[in-house]
Amino acid sequence: MLAQINRVAFELFGLQIYWYAIIIVSGIAIALWLASREALRVGLKEDDMTNYLIWALPMGIIGARLYYVLFDLPIYLADPIQVFNTRSGGLAIYGGLIAAVIVLILYTRHHFIDPWLFLDVIVPGVILAQGLGRWGNFTNHEAFGPETTRSFLEGLHLPNVIIDNMLIDGAYRQPTFLYESLWCFLGFFILILLRKYTHLFKQGELFLAYVGWYSFARFFIEGLRTDSLYVFGVIRVSQVVSVVLFLGSIGLIYYRRKKQPKLPQYTRDQGTNQSII
DSSP states (O other): OOOOSEEEEEEEETEEEEEEHHHHHHHHHHHHHHHHHHHHHOOOOOHHHHHHHHHHHHHHHHHHHHHHHTTTHHHHHHSSSGGGGGOOOOOOHHHHHHHHHHHHHHHHHHHTTHHOOOOOOHHHHHHHHHHHHHHHHHHHHHHHEEOHHHHHHHHOOHHHHHHHHTTTTTTEEOOHHHHHHHHHHHHHHHHHHHTTTTTBBBTTTTHHHHHHHHHHHHHHHTTTTTOOOOEETTHHHHHHHHHHHHHHHHHHHHHHHHHHHOOOOOOOOOSSOOOOO
């Protein structure tokens, strides 16, 4: 018997609360906790992370929605009210990240904080939250790949709960949510491991490493997904963005090291000495 997950976790005062929302909120809370603790180690304040999130979270949601709507505009022009129907899906991670970075630049400028340092502090938590968030796609039965067979999924040694929930629209599907989630988790552990080594990174390079790491895998995973946004009906938007971000991150690391040899190092000994991941 298939163990199909109900995307509704529970009802509260007649309002359905989805597992997706619970997972996303949990990921944001963990990311905030990690960033707040790391902020102390680099001479920033915990409050900086919370105050930034107050602005970045709503703007990130708006950015994620606008990005999705703009690349699927004819549907929303035909029924404009659906622009506000986010409960039916339609949030693009790249749009959310772009909006969050814009808010970060404005916030750090207003508070006289180095934006590169701020980015370095938050990105391990961001990539971990992304990895967790993909499990929200799993409970929603979305962000999947092309048809496959149960034997293929069993060959990946996946637990039955994942295999059973990859039976979507009468066919088993590639678990692209899982591929991206595992890649993000691996990226998180690599980032927190490498940032412990003194003088390995210049300020800003943890962020650029994250951009390159995520965009590299997203290009290939996006090629498997069946719900991609397209331009001109043939080019996957996220693949184009991934190529630009991957090449841009590598190019920017090289440019900054070449043209700005006196860039400060990312060090973790400017604040308190408490034990932190």
